[in-house]
Amino acid sequence: MQLPRYHRLRRSFYRLEGTRCNRCDRLFFPGRRICPDCRSQDVEPYQFRGRGTLYSFTNVQQPPRGFGSIGPYAVGMVRLEEGPLVTSQLTDVDGVDLVIGMEVEMVTRKIQDSSEHGYIVYGYKFRPLLTGAR
Amino acid sequence: MKTERAVGIVGYGAYVPRPRLPAKRIAETWLPSSSRPLPVREKSVPGIDEDTVTMSIEAARNALSRAAIDPSELRAVWVGTESKPYAVKPTSTIVAEAIGATPNVSAADMEFACKAGSEAMQTAVAYVGSGMADYALAIGMDAAQSKPGDALEYTAAAGGAAYVFGPADRALALVEASNSYVTDTPDFFRRQHMHYPEHGHRFTGEPAYFTHIQGATQEIMSELGREAADYRWAVFHQPNPKFVHRITKLLGFTPEQVKPGMVVEEVGNTYAGSSLLGLAAVLDVAAPGDRIFFCSYGSGAGSDAFSLVATERLISMRDAAPRVRQYLSHRYEIREYGHYLRHARKIRMH
Amino acid sequence: MRDVGIIGIGQVPISEHWDLCLRDLGALAALRALEDAGTDRADAIFVGNMLAGELSGQENLATLIADSAGFLPIEALRIEAACAAGGAAVRAAYTAVASGAHDFVLAIGVEKMTDHLTDGITSALATAADADYEAGHGVSFVALNALLMRRYMHEYGSTHEDFAAFSINSHENAVHNPNAMYRMPITAEDYATSTVVSDPITILDSAAICDGAAALLLCPMDQAAAFPRQTIEIAASTVATDTLGLAERPDPLHWGAIDVSSHHAYEQAGLAGPADIDLYEAHDAFTIVSALSLEAAGFARRGEGVTLAREGRIAPDGDVPMSTLGGLKGRGHPIGASGVYQVLEVVQQLRGEAGPTQVKNAKVGMAQSVGGSGSVAVTHILKN
The missing domain is CATH 3.40.47.10 (Thiolase/Chalcone synthase)
Structure with a gap:
């Protein structure tokens, strides 16, 4: 991922920041600058809590270029408690039987250990909810 | 301080x-x-x-x-x-x-x-x-x-x-006082471009770990006019269980005082995280009013000591994470x- | 708008073409289509291709192919719509002829994939997905389809085995297609023991990496009679779109782009609905796509796409014949070329030249090219 692009995405990558349309109240992740429902540009950043349930999951056995050093890895789609569905890597799942519907939470991890220019790409992933209160 | x-x-x-x-x-x-x-x-x-x-x-x-x-x-x-x-x-x-x-x-x-x-x-x-x-x-x-x-x-x-x-x-937890104790002691180092650190084997014990923790502890105890028995819990840097047992004894603390903060057996030595992780484990179990003694150690070398007292608020906020x-x-x-x-x-x- | 027909078809057998480069593949298919039509006239070419820039470092592809085929200085444009690029090129050629802008137009689909190792191709294919929020997280294209397949199995209680019939049918039909890549039948046992790529998707759920090119010559129906081959009319040509990100759809298992483009196409062709279609060349890049396509296009109710396959209804003698010459799975899926191969094969069927897998009395055929994970669907309905 190109450095300026990664920088532009950092808030959504690091902490799952999306947007909210102030006209129709719809929440978006990924954030959108223009609400596709009402075409309003009156949108503001919205911080998702990072909790959700697993909608589906699979494993990437043949990682795309740039992801080989962390592969193979699990990926999933997560239904956030605020509504949107997010596609993401899953982490801390070695030895875990993944089940659709299980509770998961967002953590910030390394997505790419080393891009072509040597920097590290950090971003959201989901892991099975840590047992106990939070 | x-x-x-x-x-x-x-x-x-x-x-x-x-x-x-x-x-x-x-x-x-x-x-x-x-x-x-x-x-x-x-x-x-x-x-x-x-x-x-x-x-x-x-x-x-x-x-x-x-x-x-x-x-x-x-x-x-x-x-x-x-x-x-x-x-x-x-x-x-x-x-x-x-x-x-x-x-x-x-x-x-x-x-x-x-x-x-x-x-x-x-x-x-x-x-x-x-x-x-x-x-x-x-x-x-x-x-x-x-x-x-x-x-x-x-x-x-x-x-x-x-x-x-x-x-x-x-x-x-309130901070009652803290202090630092530092000397130039070459017990452990890693130079730029080296993948792994070098360490001084037996040298890492006596002149390094023990000397500095004792130095920092004695200093803060005399400043506060306290002794080991005045504390409910104590946490030290945990490179291995042996060092912690020995420093506990040298400073007059009991095995019971360090037990809740001892994570090294299960986690190992998390270096800059070690004593801080131990302190977190103590805060997980401390009661309001419990006095907690904390002393780190870092090669090179030095120690930071803190005297802390748990408050009522600890109980209500503990389960938030x-x-x-x-x-x-x-x-x-x-x-x-x-x-x-x-x-x-x-x-x-x- | 003028009525448009197809008067010539040409293709290069799908394979790993060590000796053929991008420009030659495209030019060869184009010249074969002209030869089939018995003419050397092409007023414009539209080249469907997805990966030339990414895999061959070659943009400006249409001009290169026009040059390679000796067509200069005619209009030549490349059309990109991810994996639906081929269908989109047919659509572009259709609109050029229908509008009266040109009379004789070639729709060419070409893709050269095999110069790369798997990780490079995986990355290139992932450009069909959302680069920031899917590909940027290491979610490969096959993984997106695997996410859908697992969810499908979860929602409808189906099993991986339920999808076997799609793959078996494609391979069985490919055996008889001299231009197909995998001309060998597979068994249910082969399917069940196939290597997992992205669970539950196995190699036998997925179309393979390959090279290929195909071309069609289009002209106005009122000028078609002068040419030797039977003219096949394009009765409908439609495109519809959906979100690029799979997760951004209200229901990822309902492919709205296929739904909309199919139903517009039925209407445009004057059909009552899918029951009037004699064969359906769907975008079977993965078995799950076949199931979702059947459902979104209205051939099956939600969750029952697999049932049609299991009951043998997708065979050439069934009521919804699919992948009649191998489909993407058996014939091969040279990404941006596939959409042109699909229309070409519907032409073969409607001409009655499909060989052992000929659909009897085929009069109306539908070809559907899908880009991304259902984010763009191009549908063509042909009549003889």
């Missing part, structure tokens, strides 16, 4: 990565016929997608949950570590951005071997205590490096803790030394 304004720990948060490597996996690889007892049962290893940045972020989020403050109220984010992902580029700015503390915040990485985290704590206490800031975040975190087959490989672990310091009226025990039981055993080498990025591809 005491502050102008009363300061306390207003939030704390631990982090220990899930993968664990039993010490016997290392022994069977490097010393297959040895019957020497192993220093620890197992150690934590960063997941393949984890480093000091990611571990610091989770610990910081836990600390903020317990502090119950908006991240934008932080005026400092300091990460003490000897395993910076970048040789040049702050770990702390990535952490600050991820937790939502930017941009009106000071940020820096601190390096003082295993006491980098407590150095960050001293600085945060001073920042709040002087009135410069209401809240400052200090993190001690490491993904410790060790040469394959070296004695340190059995213990060099990953994890640490984060502390939000703030005004005393919001404290989970996972306890150290929860991280200890959140565990996945690495079954092959080769897998560990890959996880710990000890296989050089080019």
